[in-house]
Amino acid sequence: LAKTTQPISMDSYEGQEVNITCSHNNIATNDYITWYQQFPSQGPRFIIQGYKTKVTNEVASLFIPADRKSSTLSLPRVSLSDTAVYYCLVGDMGGRGSTLGRLYFGRGTQLTVWP
Amino acid sequence: GAVVSQHPSRVICKSGTSVKIECRSLDFQATTMFWYRQFPKQSLMLMATSNEGSKATYEQGVEKDKFLINHASLTLSTLTVTSAHPEDSSFYICSARDLAGGTEAFFGQGTRLTVV
Numbered sequence: 001l002a003k004t005t006q007p008i009s010m011d012s013y014e015g016q017e018v019n020i021t022c023s024h025n026n027i028a029t030n031d032y033i034t035w036y037q038q039f040p041s042q043g044p045r046f047i048i049q050g051y052k053t054k055v056t057n058e059v060a061s062l063f064i065p066a067d068r069k070s071s072t073l074s075l076p077r078v079s080l081s082d083t084a085v086y087y088c089l090v091g092d093m094g095g096r097g098s099t100l101g102r103l104y105f106g107r108g109t110q111l112t113v114w115p
Numbered sequence: 116g117a118v119v120s121q122h123p124s125r126v127i128c129k130s131g132t133s134v135k136i137e138c139r140s141l142d143f144q145a146t147t148m149f150w151y152r153q154f155p156k157q158s159l160m161l162m163a164t165s166n167e168g169s170k171a172t173y174e175q176g177v178e179k180d181k182f183l184i185n186h187a188s189l190t191l192s193t194l195t196v197t198s199a200h201p202e203d204s205s206f207y208i209c210s211a212r213d214l215a216g217g218t219e220a221f222f223g224q225g226t227r228l229t230v231v
Contacts, residue, residue: 032218046221
């Protein structure tokens, strides 16, 4: 299973764009890249998922280069409520011998947004 | 997104007793659910994979006789912490994936277990 590496912490100010990069050098062909957000004493919340190139939804964008060995979560115009831990995970999408759903969390990135 | 509900959200028990935590997928069916444990200031650690109608698969180092998992239906998995001790105090989180609807996993709100 692919191991991920992220910065331990990041700081930003309200209204700024935040980019968190994750390295996953041994990502497998069937692996998707998924980002979760976690507030203290809550379960992780799904943010965005992608396989390659760029994915955008109402809360974030995910940039994945052609080699898929890294990915960048982009949060536009962060607010104080975006202060949380952000996890980057890779996991397969199914098929024979699938470990679908088994996600191994790294240390995550503590994002702190200041006023 | 799909909803996964855990109950209770918080429980305090005496050392030596057993505690059951429920994980339900409210609006989808999940043949597989997952249990995680999270200690303060640490990441989530996968404990086991709960398979409907069959035995759970435990991660290395997780005691299967201490953490009993039952997945009796397509919407319910339970984790029982047997003979709990203070070191079992932790935040337990379950997740499930709607195999009919996508590839993202949905997490419950977590259960804070305190063993006194």
